[in-house]
Amino acid sequence: DIVMTQSPDSLAVSLGERATISCKSSQSVLYSSDNKNYLAWYQHKPGQPPKLLIYWASTRESGVPDRFSGSGSGTDFTLTISSLQAEDVAVYYCQHYYSSPTWTFGQGTKVEIK
Amino acid sequence: EVQLVESGGGLVQPGGSLRLSCAASGFTFSSYYMTWVRQAPGKGLEWVANINQDGSDKPYVDSVKGRFTISRDNAKNSLYLQMNSLRAEDTAVYYCARYYSLMAPFDYWGQGTLVTVSS
DSSP: OOOEEEEOSEEEEOTTSOEEEEEEESSOOEETTTTEEOEEEEEEOTTSOOEEEEETTTEEOTTOOTTEEEEEETTEEEEEESSOOGGGOEEEEEEEOSSTTOOOBOOOEEEEEO | OOEEEEEOOEEEOTTOOEEEEEEEESSOGGGSEEEEEEEOTTOOEEEEEEEOTTSOOOOBOGGGTTTEEEEEEGGGTEEEEEEOSOOGGGOEEEEEEEESSTTOOOOEEOOOEEEEEOO
16 A cells, blocks of 8 residues: 655644645655646645645645645655645645555644744 | 535444445536545544445455445435444544545545444
8 A cells, every 4th residue: 555654744834934745655656647646635624524625736626725736746745835824724634546446645734823 | 516414423332333324415426436534533534435436346444344334325315334343443533525536536525423432
């Protein structure tokens, strides 16, 4: 099974500053036949269901603010919040969907306001 | 509007059983793969089981194999999770979610239902 490892486990960022989360997979999630990275990012706020933010590593889901961006390829990926807002406080998870039938998540990164 | 509404959670003793349901609306349920994902208290998200459109393919995470059964009723737009031989470590909020193809992200999630396994 592919193991997803996020860093850091938590970070505190001032309002308006940049937040950067790393996600590494134990094997490549780049599918050679379509040159797509099978990697998604989710935002999870307390008392709410997880929300899909980014898929194919860098494509924003409809309605997601453009301060959220995803990058990377192969085994190394990054979620960036360019200017942290109060409503962005949440736990963020990466997830691969490369090898069915198992879809593993990273352990999560908690983002707080400094 | 896409809606997924879970029900059936509650308190159950170790070794007991529980059946979770997920009622879907606002989309063509029979066209989508469905999944159950759980979050134990203070822990991260863990994929539990998937089911394809006609129910013929149903993979599970190793920790629930032989104890949990995922199923669906496309006529009732409903997804189910039968949980038997429950253990304390199965305590979690259980979410249902949908995805549109075999290798796709989970684009809509329900609000979740809490399962507590305790004596």
